[in-house]
Amino acid sequence: MEHVLVVTPDGAPAGSATRARMRAEGLWHACAVIVVRSLDGERLYVHRRTDTKDVYPGLYDPTCGGVVAAGETPDECAVRELAEELGVAARPEFRFTTPFVDGTIRYHAHVYEVRCDGPFTWQPEEVAWGGWMDLAEVRAKAEDPGWPVVPDGRVLIGEWFSWARSSPELDQRRTEVMLRDEEDGAPPQGRAIDLDAGSVRLTPRAAPRGQPSSRPGPRRGPARRVPGPPPAP
Incomplete structure (x- = not known):
């Protein structure tokens, strides 16, 4: 029987409970949340949850991760979840911690970031589809109330964008x-x-009138369209 870490509303460890009890009683717990970013920093990996998930089934998620197990640290959970869900062996870098509440779902999110271009191996019980989206597209979709995305993913990716814009x-x-x-x-x-x-x-700035530019323009490859995800069921 799976046991998870239980925490106080302030995020301090407070023992453990079965996952079933945590869900049934709405206990505060901890999660590791990983933002998967391409090596060039321009794209995020988005996936769609399977229809059999116990929470938010069939919705898109711009992050991956899961519940911190009893006896496990958030750092260890981030490494484990990244390997289990996407088949990536890496150590994500910690970014920030923030609480999330949606009815009886209450947890402290330990948010991480990892740079990786794949390849990815989806966990069949967790991931139904996955693919890259440009940063601007993810941000626009997260702000679109019509996008079928998990509520915590919508909130947490928004907080990640805010963190990224002001990060050291x-x-x-x-x-x-x-x-x-x-x-x-x-x-x-x-x-x-x-x-x-x-x-x-x-972006090279335009040279003043009558003065040639001191640098050649950037080389650009052919435009490439990244296909969007299939419609949610």
């Missing part, structure tokens, strides 16, 4: 870009830095 990591990446430009002999004002959902996009 982003400030560091912005500094690295400017230093790299200086080493290349280009003034920092020679490029515009657009911060979009925690992604650093470099």
Whole structure:
């Protein structure tokens, strides 16, 4: 019989209980939630839950993860859930902790991020479909009340976007870009830095009239359309 970690409303460990009792009594518990991001930082991996899940069946989820087991730390849970659900052997990086409440579903989410391009192996009991979506598409869908997404996934990915836009990591990446430009002999004002959902996009600024640009335009590959997910049942 599976036992899970039970916590107080403040998130402190408070013993354990069976998963069935936790669901039936709406006990506070802990979950590890992982945002799977591509190596280039431009896409998130989204999946659809199977119709047999005990909570939020058949809905889309922009994160993966699960309940922290008794005797397990959130870090250990994140590694285990990532391997079980998507077949990825990696150690996600911790980002933040936040509570989530939806009726009798009450837990503290320990949110992580992992950079990975796959391949992925879906756990048949958990995942019915999975695929990549651009950051902007995920954010737009999460804000769309008509998208059939799990309520906690909608809330937590929104909080992740807020964290990503203000994270120290982003400030560091912005500094690295400017230093790299200086080493290349280009003034920092020679490029515009657009911060979009925690992604650093470099856009060459137009040269003043009558002055040629000091840098060639970016090379672009052929446009590639990422197919959207199938409709939810």
